[in-house]
Amino acid sequence: MSGGSGEPGRSVTSRVLAVLGAFDTGHQELTLTDIARRSGLALTTAHRLVRELEGWQALSRGDDGRYHVGLRLWELGQLGSGRLREVAHPWLQELFGATGENVHLAVRDGLEVLYVDKVYGRRAVPILSRTGTRLPMHPTGVGKALLAYETEWFIGSYLARKLERPTPHTVTEPGRLARELASVRARGYALTYEEMTLGSCSAAAPIMVDGRPVAAVGVVLSSRRARELPRLVEPLLDGARQIARAYGERG
Amino acid sequence: MSGGSGEPGRSVTSRVLAVLGAFDTGHQELTLTDIARRSGLALTTAHRLVRELEGWQALSRGDDGRYHVGLRLWELGQLGSGRLREVAHPWLQELFGATGENVHLAVRDGLEVLYVDKVYGRRAVPILSRTGTRLPMHPTGVGKALLAYETEWFIGSYLARKLERPTPHTVTEPGRLARELASVRARGYALTYEEMTLGSCSAAAPIMVDGRPVAAVGVVLSSRRARELPRLVEPLLDGARQIARAYGERG
């Protein structure tokens, strides 16, 4: 028994996606062997797929022979949720100009927030959130802002799970978190203090289009300057409204 | 003769990529039938592939049933040339702060420039270059800056082709273009006046790492304000140097 038609029950497409899926934020450069291991494919199979993907510039090889995600995939990715970023960016820029703080744009993806754009200066607080980063919803400003405006059913099932607790300040007790989400709805914005990382705090507002939260804008700053947050709320809410209006048109 | 193993000589991978390739800047939303037509696949085949890709969120379906590029692909794409963008962004931001003009970051891809990041305000000149846009090299500032520092062989073969001429101001005559590239090398930056679009002009500088042009920064402004360009050159060159230094470390 040598060869045969491979492990049954997996489509070729799934194998291609498994190869691509081997790359993530922590593994941007992989050897062929890494890819095979991480995707669960035989070395030979991974080799062929990688070569084909390389030919299309979906993957490319660095000088050291390691593979990384190619330009063509980046280019393709730009087409995804492109309009939101394009519409929102000038307003993020404006908000950055008005506040001088790190400004973020995030959308919900499953049970997490995905950071899709950000504007920040050179003197910014070091932050986790590269664009493309995923974080849980409850410890982040943008996450709370989005979660608060989801359906009751969604919020219920979110709170029913065991929630991660990245810092001692993270609110994970369902009752207290539910009350906090209610106050987010009452005020129209969310606040966090050292819930995701020690040393930073944030404010965030949802971007509501047709009564649904399509994205959220947030500012992050050093927690030593937490008392400056209230000053940022007005421009933040204004920015969120402007983006919602611009995005709602011809959407 | 019904069925069979499909059009021979095409790998499954190539079919997957053909489906993805059906999407481009001008076609961000496609029906299944569109995808089949544009990718040259049978409807049934396209259908199956699209379903599999949808399951992985590489594609997703809008409310109107049309497909568009999904979040997961965008996320994957973020891993491509991520370090360059991450390192360069704060400096682009700085440059925007110092000049108030549209700031771009671009890399060479084949015979074109690919815009990978940009910073711009709300009052910006309307511009062609979304991130993910491709443009030819010779009519753009960033393109000239990159082309000038390529190998002699590359420049030769670039000039040997028939060059596009998007405006009457575009320089396409090989001799003149070669002289212009020489003066770019002499000065260290490139200038354009209405060569890509009427109404705008630009200045751009290469980001040199280990003697190779890895990217270029550029500013674009209204051609009525062309006389302000010299004022922007110093911050531009400085920004390019800073990015080169930061990118060169631990590269």
Add this chain to the structure above:
DNA sequence: GCCTTGCCTTCCGCTCAGCGGAAGGGAACT
């Protein structure tokens, strides 16, 4: 009402594209 036109979806039998074990090669350490 009925026909047409445009989509999307399911069914199914034929076949070759793809699979992976085995083997070979090369570079960098010990």
Add this chain to the structure above:
DNA sequence: AGTTCCCTTCCGCTGAGCGGAAGGCAAGGC
């Protein structure tokens, strides 16, 4: 010379994938 990493090529077996045909479903014309 031995060991341990990688990467690459070869090749025979087979079931995953192919696409024509047929069915559904909604919107518009008459």
